Amino acid sequence: MKSRKFVIFLLSTFLIFSGLAFAQTAQAVDGLKFSVTPNIPDNQYNKEVSYFDLLMNPGDEQEIAALLKNPTDENVVILPQINSAMTNTGGVVEYSNHNNKERIYDESLKHNIEDIVQLSEKEITLSPGEERELKLTITMPSEEFKGVIAGGIYLAQKGESNKNNDEKSSKETSTSLKNLYGYQIALLLRNNDELVTPKVVFEGAQADQLNVRNAVSLKVRNSTPTYINKVNYQAELKKKGSDEVIAKTDQKDMQFAPNTIFDLFVSMKGKQYEAGDYVLTGSIVSGNNKWPVNEEFTVTREQANKFNEADPDVEPESYTLVIILGAIVAVAVLVAIYLIRKNKQQKALLEKLKNEKNKNKS
Incomplete structure (x- = not known):
């Protein structure tokens, strides 16, 4: 986050100066008149x-x-x-x-x-x-x-x-x-009862939102003419090169329709996006079929700001600590400048007295 990096910078400055089996039957919503x-x-x-x-x-x-x-x-x-x-x-x-x-x-x-x-x-x-x-x-x-x-x-x-x-x-x-x-x-x-081996293809992950909440989307394709049943989707989101898990999901008993393309999401649950490189790892499993997920993507500063501002669950950054540290650093800088100037003035005065003393002796 911007505030975290700025705080680190200010602290550093101050110290210098001081992550088909379930195909639907007839279904309806309440209120129908037929x-x-x-x-x-x-x-x-x-x-x-x-x-x-x-x-x-x-x-x-x-x-x-x-x-x-x-x-x-x-x-x-x-x-x-x-x-x-x-x-x-x-x-x-x-x-x-x-x-x-x-x-x-x-x-x-x-x-x-x-x-x-x-x-x-x-x-x-x-x-x-x-x-x-x-x-x-x-x-x-x-x-x-x-x-x-x-x-x-x-x-x-x-x-x-x-x-x-x-x-x-x-x-x-x-x-x-x-x-x-x-x-x-x-x-x-x-036409027949011949079984079709299911195939799942991933088309990449990206920073996204679901219902105006930050969530990473994974583009998924069922590229075969068969239902894929009892699907389990497990995934973890991390910053590239980090072991910290930022978000994760474990969705069970899903079903994919034949020859469809769709998005599955990992909710950030109120966390902010930060600009940088991410990796989404995990798997989609159905019976004996398993498809590993390993998708890298980049979040730009513009994307992070846009999504974070739109997500009502993301708390706005507090700049109170930044302001306080900034004030401390500013005071430290002013004190340092004052002490340096005062030291120079004292040295100049001592040098002047020394010269006058030598002059009187001569």
Whole structure:
């Protein structure tokens, strides 16, 4: 910190003078005025789950449906979407992502579910007590693929809550995710049951913030068409060349969606950034798979000041000690100057008296 270096300087001067197993089913937030039930077809791959997990041949076309119900005594307007699976900053897979596509698609993604599944309707109005099927048409890619194409059906309820979320979303940081108001149902497509070996790639670490709090971000890619489950992320942040741990994390039971790119964070927990070189070390572990983390990065003075000023948990630097030491040094310098001048004056006076005495003798 600037104050620490300045204090050391002042003290030195004064002395001179004196650190997929958990793919989501239909999920919703409270307050919705409708319900949804997936109609699971015969070609369901995993019959133990209530979301869509379909085994289909290359080039197949199939229609599936979900039953929508309005048990209330008023009209309900539903806005269905098809979204590719994503991984959020907490290591949780979501299917409600919207208007944030550039963050979630990894370059390894070959087949986007948003291009494969078509909705029969983009807006549905249910009368009081009405039930209706939402139909979806799936057209599988012509070439066979390994792993899964992952995404979900998102069913938002049109109303004031959507407007509020839109306004909120526009003010969120780049690391935030828009959480719409509705149900999400996972939709997985596969050609076979052949296992895919997962692969995690790191794209570097950097000084960042999460929810306007200082946190180091690690860019992570799941570059394979498979879920990575039961993930444990452990990491420590140190200044380069130092053994002092500035911040650390131990996050368990995370899940990475196929072919996604995302950020994982290590919170600074109210600590300031200092300009300098840092190293983030640790590992990401899933079962027998382990990917070591060893990422170096530099924090500039401008970055440190910007993040520290924005973080409300970072206490402003106190300059009281600096002022006191500065005053002591200033007094010491003045005293030294006074003593030097006085000594010179005394020497001059003695020299003058000595010369006058010699002159009188002669």
